[in-house]
Amino acid sequence: MDKKLKVEFLGMNLESPLVLTSGIMGLSYSSLLRMAKNTAGIITTKSLTLVPRKGHKGPVIAEFNGGILNSMGLCNPGIEDGLKEVSEFKRYSSKPVIVSIFGNSIEEFEKLTEYVNHSEGDFIELNLSCPNVFDEFGLPISASKDKVYQIVKSVKSISKLPVIAKLSPNVYNIKEIAISCENAGADAICLINTVGTGMLIDIKMVKPILHNKFGGISGPCVKPIAIKLVYEAHQCVDIPIIGVGGVLTGEDAVEMLITGANLVGIGSGIYYRGVEIFEKINDEILQVLTENKYEDVSSLPYLK
Amino acid sequence: MDKKLKVEFLGMNLESPLVLTSGIMGLSYSSLLRMAKNTAGIITTKSLTLVPRKGHKGPVIAEFNGGILNSMGLCNPGIEDGLKEVSEFKRYSSKPVIVSIFGNSIEEFEKLTEYVNHSEGDFIELNLSCPNVFDEFGLPISASKDKVYQIVKSVKSISKLPVIAKLSPNVYNIKEIAISCENAGADAICLINTVGTGMLIDIKMVKPILHNKFGGISGPCVKPIAIKLVYEAHQCVDIPIIGVGGVLTGEDAVEMLITGANLVGIGSGIYYRGVEIFEKINDEILQVLTENKYEDVSSLPYLK
Amino acid sequence: MDRRITLEIKNIRKESKSVKTFTFSYNLNAKPGQFIMLTDFECGEKPFSISDCTDNEFSITVKKIGEFTTRLFQLKKGDVLSFRGPYGSSFSLSDKVLLIGGGYAVPPLLFLSKMLKKYNADITIINGAKTKEDILFIENFKRITDKVFFTTDDGSLGNKGTVMSIVSPLLQNEKFDMIYASGPEPMLKKIVDMCDTIPCEVLIERYMKCAIGICGQCVIDSLGIIICKEGPVLDKEVVKRLSEFGVYKRNASGKRVYF
Amino acid sequence: MDRRITLEIKNIRKESKSVKTFTFSYNLNAKPGQFIMLTDFECGEKPFSISDCTDNEFSITVKKIGEFTTRLFQLKKGDVLSFRGPYGSSFSLSDKVLLIGGGYAVPPLLFLSKMLKKYNADITIINGAKTKEDILFIENFKRITDKVFFTTDDGSLGNKGTVMSIVSPLLQNEKFDMIYASGPEPMLKKIVDMCDTIPCEVLIERYMKCAIGICGQCVIDSLGIIICKEGPVLDKEVVKRLSEFGVYKRNASGKRVYF
Numbered sequence A, B: 001m002d003k004k005l006k007v008e009f010l011g012m013n014l015e016s017p018l019v020l021t022s023g024i025m026g027l028s029y030s031s032l033l034r035m036a037k038n039t040a041g042i043i044t045t046k047s048l049t050l051v052p053r054k055g056h057k058g059p060v061i062a063e064f065n066g067g068i069l070n071s072m073g074l075c076n077p078g079i080e081d082g083l084k085e086v087s088e089f090k091r092y093s094s095k096p097v098i099v100s101i102f103g104n105s106i107e108e109f110e111k112l113t114e115y116v117n118h119s120e121g122d123f124i125e126l127n128l129s130c131p132n133v134f135d136e137f138g139l140p141i142s143a144s145k146d147k148v149y150q151i152v153k154s155v156k157s158i159s160k161l162p163v164i165a166k167l168s169p170n171v172y173n174i175k176e177i178a179i180s181c182e183n184a185g186a187d188a189i190c191l192i193n194t195v196g197t198g199m200l201i202d203i204k205m206v207k208p209i210l211h212n213k214f215g216g217i218s219g220p221c222v223k224p225i226a227i228k229l230v231y232e233a234h235q236c237v238d239i240p241i242i243g244v245g246g247v248l249t250g251e252d253a254v255e256m257l258i259t260g261a262n263l264v265g266i267g268s269g270i271y272y273r274g275v276e277i278f279e280k281i282n283d284e285i286l287q288v289l290t291e292n293k294y295e296d297v298s299s300l301p302y303l304k
Numbered sequence C, D: 001m002d003r004r005i006t007l008e009i010k011n012i013r014k015e016s017k018s019v020k021t022f023t024f025s026y027n028l029n030a031k032p033g034q035f036i037m038l039t040d041f042e043c044g045e046k047p048f049s050i051s052d053c054t055d056n057e058f059s060i061t062v063k064k065i066g067e068f069t070t071r072l073f074q075l076k077k078g079d080v081l082s083f084r085g086p087y088g089s090s091f092s093l094s095d096k097v098l099l100i101g102g103g104y105a106v107p108p109l110l111f112l113s114k115m116l117k118k119y120n121a122d123i124t125i126i127n128g129a130k131t132k133e134d135i136l137f138i139e140n141f142k143r144i145t146d147k148v149f150f151t152t153d154d155g156s157l158g159n160k161g162t163v164m165s166i167v168s169p170l171l172q173n174e175k176f177d178m179i180y181a182s183g184p185e186p187m188l189k190k191i192v193d194m195c196d197t198i199p200c201e202v203l204i205e206r207y208m209k210c211a212i213g214i215c216g217q218c219v220i221d222s223l224g225i226i227i228c229k230e231g232p233v234l235d236k237e238v239v240k241r242l243s244e245f246g247v248y249k250r251n252a253s254g255k256r257v258y259f
Ligand SMILES: Cc1cc2nc3c(=O)[nH]c(=O)nc-3n(C[C@H](O)[C@H](O)[C@H](O)COP(=O)(O)OP(=O)(O)OC[C@H]3O[C@@H](n4cnc5c(N)ncnc54)[C@H](O)[C@@H]3O)c2cc1C
Pocket: C035, C044, C045, C046, C047, C048, C049, C050, C060, C061, C062, C063, C064, C065, C066, C067, C068, C069, C070, C104, C107, C108, C204, C205, C206, C207, C208, C209, C232
């Protein structure tokens, strides 16, 4: 790996600023291993829950002009089996692993954290984007700065690993939410999760294409939303940011870094450019650095 | 025009279910006239404000994979001149016109309504998607069911024309907002306005591309969001719906109609397919009707 | 962008008590081994191999096994189904070939055998199942080549025993350029273990959700091969290195289920 | 998708006290009459005609007039600007042609004259302005053809009077296949009114924002012609039918401003 790509993240040295984002190819150790070999700097597991989840019934995916709609429904083998995959991964690779967890309550998040404490994961990421659970004011949890604060705070008080809070883009004021995370002790934030939800209809059968009707939006078309929210978050918190959403090329990655991200997540890009996307983007970042006469990734400027 | 395309909307017979949506090519009478000739069933003016607005400084537009970012900034010649364009339009065409108005307060909306009362417009549309004005709970006006209710109610109490409430997609609960509109007496709702905002960066100059930094998102990638919100609104109100967002083809238009829209708005599609888009989509709708053995647009089924 | 296609069923053919072939008028442009994701928009979307494909129509052959396939069996000609694809890798074509099919996994081999015949290959087919009732495409395969062997566990058709009972002696007497195999994984495992020197392509089934290579559901250990994209047809050299092959698969939650 | 390009200024040439030509290394692939939307990302994005364009570079020629152009004038070689385009319609090429330019609107005619010369056209050029200082491209045009006429209101260069003082007699003596005109709208109006039988193409400037034909800002009455897409070059047959032409234009809010 080219040294110019090296970055530091919460005290760890990464070979590349690219992150395999949660839920993309992250279900099994060999899949994670392959992404790691494809030069991702750090990898994230599928969000793990206390009990295994089969996810929503199919169709769970629909494509449209500019993006992908998905309603996977957080299918995962459960925290115990999920962490076994992480151990197996670590047998073959020393790349850092972010363990993503998803709970429906503070208690669930806490229990999950206990599991992760005893695992070989390097970071813990809280998937806070649950659109179906609401706070006492009717706000989705992900949009409630108080609920977000409470979850992060509780996890932080017991976690042995650095804690990353993953945020939803579907909020009115990302700044408040980001500040809540920082105040609660989060070590980093990751944004964005999927946009929407959206829906598509099969006009011949007069039926929603997704069996779950609604799905979250990802892919190139969410990039402007991700960029905007990373920009706003960067303005108001000092903890590092993992910028995710619609990154397909090295130029996109540099755009994310310049905007305020310390690391750049790759998700749906894998569909558009294959699992080799990490190598491709890393090469393209190097090109952008050369063209614009930047020493290395760490010396990229930040947008004011 | 083919009779199969005819639809009824608030007591008016339209030649086609296609609507020129607000802000797209709607600044001057000749532009509106051209869209009307291009077989739009009904046309909407640019949103008019009490005083002329030059809008934001350029760049005001940026394209990306799947859509367009715009920060026009509600540039318009003001309600007085804007309504003169409507009169001039009416000298040459009898097509119905929706006059879109935008106010920063209930009082402004009321004053604007008085102007429209004395105009040759056929409908009045309230652009409620002001992202920069907040209610007492910190909610953007467009997301506050109470504020939306108050504005619609006030306008409705003085308007001589049927009132259409145009809604923002950037809300947690479209159902509450739609119901507020209906309860306040709105004759129809129109959704969606632009999604986001989003932001894009020029990586060479390390500057936001839009001078206003942020812009609303439109174009094909917003279709899943529009479809979802039209679907939800249709489930909870009985007043007609103008479905807008990412419609590029006859199939998209039929998708919108099946989902719950009575009319279908065309905006950014004009960029992707030219001003002839209305003719093209009308032709394509006829094709879809034939292929699926539907008598006419009015006999299309609704998604359950 | 991948398009979703919604089509009327043009024809339904009963292959056996629990197997039907559905035909659609559409130029799918698929290769043998590839599959489609099929839904009736009631519940579920499932992968099915293409069992035949010409310029103007294609077929899938379905075994009634659970909820989804049971609903398919209630459909009539003219009813509408929706699919996306074709997805995945395909079998390569060779000159002197042996096709080995087991149970309900033979549909892709029917399509393959037709392509091989066009290609003028020298074709031998072994088709095995538990009992006569489960043997598919008897007549179709006979039309492809004289060298068709059937095996049943109970001896109700052809040789009594598994396909291996024919394969082993055959390989001692004849030299094939390529073996193609589709069937239960334990059978495939035996074939792969046996083919030390003979090229061999194997069709592997895994639980599928996205089918476009992003969800990770179908990925197979230890190489992280993405079956929906890089499979379902894999070369035996790759298959041999898969620690998961023949040992376990993953269910809808990603949990391992051992064979 | 239209791409935004950000480039270093390769060269700056002073054309007159208030006019500079900026050159960029880039294969823009533009046609004469087309324009770009230029920004320095400080404030504003403005249309500029392409005044020259080859396979590896292109130029724009800018009159210092307000805030944006004043900032441009402070830039040095190596500074960076960003643009999108080329946009709009272009001039057609003809055999025996007359180019009429007025004031600071001549830059597109320089590019056009070069293309016409390559095309081996028989070229006559009339270039007029208020005073000698404002006449652009004197030497460039002389290199294109011997038949160049200059006019100034004060007689400081060439004929005293407007371009019309040359155009009228010229048209009586010679037959042109095509007249191309770019200049102040009242001048263009006179030319269009005069060209009853001669084909004529006119470059019309309107306030522009989106430049991609969706905002409606640049649309011209009474035909609703979209100047950023269907213009800026229009055939005189169309121009004649525009009630707005020569009468008013619209400012940034869309309000009419009469000439
Ligand atoms: C590449 C590939 C090609 C296939 N080709 C054929 C074919 O040509 N003909 C045929 O009859 N069947 C084929 N199958 C299997 C077919 O997908 C299942 O029989 C079908 O999904 C069963 O659905 P069900 O609801 O009726 O049964 P269920 O009760 O849901 O499941 C029964 C069994 O089917 C399998 N299955 C269920 N869902 C899936 C899924 N989403 N992905 C993969 N396997 C699943 C599992 O092994 C499960 O135990 C193929 C599978 C794959 C992966």
